[in-house]
Amino acid sequence: MNRTPSAFGWIGRILLSYIPVLGLIFLLVWAFGGTSCPAVKTWARAQFLMVLIPMAVLFILASAGHINFG
Numbered sequence: 001m002n003r004t005p006s007a008f009g010w011i012g013r014i015l016l017s018y019i020p021v022l023g024l025i026f027l028l029v030w031a032f033g034g035t036s037c038p039a040v041k042t043w044a045r046a047q048f049l050m051v052l053i054p055m056a057v058l059f060i061l062a063s064a065g066h067i068n069f070g
Contacts, residue, residue, distance in 0.1 A: 004039050013040065017047055024051065 005013070013030070017023040029035075030044035061067045 004037060013043075017044075024048075027051070 013026075016026050019026075027044045027048045030040055031048050035041055035044075058067065062069065
């Protein structure tokens with residue numbers, strides 16, 4: 001059955017997604033097949049894009065020499 005998670009279920013998923021590397025892994029699993037709930041899948045895809053886009057911008061700026069990390 002495809003039930004939408006409860007409020008505590010959402011809080012748990014949000015907190016897990018905040019863990020730096022492990023959160024990305026969880027988002028990938030939820031976004032691409034680790035859940036049968038469409039709401040969780042859509043949320044995970046949106047969250048993953050919200051992480052991926054700034055990382056891509058930082059990579060492009062660092063590659064172009066506009067940002068020096070060292």
